[in-house]
Amino acid sequence: MVRRATDARSSTGAWYTPDHLVDLLVAASLDGIRAPAPTIRVIDPACGDGRLLSAVISTLKAQGVEVEAVGCEIDPTTARATRSQLDGSATIIEGDALEYPWERSSFDLVIANPPFSSPLSRRGPSAVTAPGSPYADLATRFWDLALSLAKTDGGRVALILPQSILSSRDAEHVRRNTEAVCRLLWSWWSETPVFDAQVTVCAMVLERSGNPVPIDWTGIVTDRLGLPAVPEVLSVDGSIGQRARIRANFRDEYYGLAGSVVDSGSGPPLVTSGLIDPGVCLWGRRPTRFAKQRFEAPRVDMDVLSDRFRRWAESTLIPKVLVATQTRVLEAVSDPDGSWVPAVPVVRLEPHAEVRPAEIAAVLTSPIASRLMWAQAAGTGLSPKSLRVGVRGLADLPWPAGNLDDAVSALALGDINACGRLVHRAFGIAEDGPLSTWWERQLPRREE
Numbered sequence: 001m002v003r004r005a006t007d008a009r010s011s012t013g014a015w016y017t018p019d020h021l022v023d024l025l026v027a028a029s030l031d032g033i034r035a036p037a038p039t040i041r042v043i044d045p046a047c048g049d050g051r052l053l054s055a056v057i058s059t060l061k062a063q064g065v066e067v068e069a070v071g072c073e074i075d076p077t078t079a080r081a082t083r084s085q086l087d088g089s090a091t092i093i094e095g096d097a098l099e100y101p102w103e104r105s106s107f108d109l110v111i112a113n114p115p116f117s118s119p120l121s122r123r124g125p126s127a128v129t130a131p132g133s134p135y136a137d138l139a140t141r142f143w144d145l146a147l148s149l150a151k152t153d154g155g156r157v158a159l160i161l162p163q164s165i166l167s168s169r170d171a172e173h174v175r176r177n178t179e180a181v182c183r184l185l186w187s188w189w190s191e192t193p194v195f196d197a198q199v200t201v202c203a204m205v206l207e208r209s210g211n212p213v214p215i216d217w218t219g220i221v222t223d224r225l226g227l228p229a230v231p232e233v234l235s236v237d238g239s240i241g242q243r244a245r246i247r248a249n250f251r252d253e254y255y256g257l258a259g260s261v262v263d264s265g266s267g268p269p270l271v272t273s274g275l276i277d278p279g280v281c282l283w284g285r286r287p288t289r290f291a292k293q294r295f296e297a298p299r300v301d302m303d304v305l306s307d308r309f310r311r312w313a314e315s316t317l318i319p320k321v322l323v324a325t326q327t328r329v330l331e332a333v334s335d336p337d338g339s340w341v342p343a344v345p346v347v348r349l350e351p352h353a354e355v356r357p358a359e360i361a362a363v364l365t366s367p368i369a370s371r372l373m374w375a376q377a378a379g380t381g382l383s384p385k386s387l388r389v390g391v392r393g394l395a396d397l398p399w400p401a402g403n404l405d406d407a408v409s410a411l412a413l414g415d416i417n418a419c420g421r422l423v424h425r426a427f428g429i430a431e432d433g434p435l436s437t438w439w440e441r442q443l444p445r446r447e448e
Ligand SMILES: C[S@@+](CC[C@H](N)C(=O)[O-])C[C@H]1O[C@@H](n2cnc3c(N)ncnc32)[C@H](O)[C@@H]1O
Pocket: 012, 013, 014, 015, 016, 017, 044, 045, 046, 047, 048, 049, 050, 051, 052, 072, 073, 074, 075, 078, 095, 096, 097, 098, 112, 113, 114, 115, 126
């Protein structure tokens, strides 16, 4: 195996595939593959030390199948070492696979663990981004390339990719292109990062086919998490985004607030994610941490804030709903009097005049809202077991067509389960069933 310095690795995305994943991916890629006479043509366009290629070659040779293997590697030293290591069993091209003049649709199997880093951080000609996707990840461009290299009649594409690619907006075009020409044969994902790169990854094997089958992308992760199906028909009246302005706080606000939080005085309470449970704010009842310090009942000392952050903090003191981030289900609480300052990271929804904060909190305190959020965001959280709650995801959540008064009353009484059922009633979907059971199991345990 070719050893590489760690800092050089991050610039070329050279995080090599662990052996167990090489075995899994190669077995899935070759399972039932049609062997066109007289040889199978295989390529790894980001071949590194050639471990995927050599596993494919040895598996096929053991089955008596002839292989014509091609690898491409941008790093000249690695390319040369791999060429000599594979000893003539593969053609190793030294260069940038994204620039190379490949013959399209010419491989039976395209297999790769491509680099994941953003092309914006790279130098050289291939640092140009894909059309319409200024932040497209490098992995997305390799996915595009892989699709174009696979034969149109049964060619396979086997890729290891960051899980975020299953739901990120930047990769939408490549997911669409894939669905138009492929069916998904196999997928795998891991709850924990399998590389030093600290990215949670998934792997999939696709087959180019004249009869593509729609692919549930986020289902690749969510199915294994045991998430229940989303009801097919919901009775909907627009979206949450049409009823509230939704804002997230950023790093600036974090640093702006950092020196001004105290456990005394009469400033407005600071509400962190950890203090938000479904339908309830635990400020003053549960200690919390902010800016690496522990507080029993944190308040913002407005007099200590700079003018800019004082204006910002004051602007948050309006009726709103606060939503915790990195949770297993949505956890939202309403602040009808506008008394709290949201900490970072907490997302806030400021309802339009005709909507009560409690209605928004009720809609978010439902199995269906959490499940839909999972469908959008699976794979983008820090761990695939947590949900990353973002502005866009919340804005896209549907608003029920039915009346919410009963759900609001249930939430006011602290009956979270009843609120969830009554929101389902407003959506015209089953009040009990696998979705509710799943959600109730994920709810944080209530503190007395
Ligand atoms: C994540 S490693 C995977 C290597 C190996 N296939 C494996 O599975 O362990 C990605 C490799 O792609 C190479 N690479 C990065 N950008 C490339 C490009 N534009 N063209 C060809 N190779 C590239 C890196 O140098 C690195 O060796």
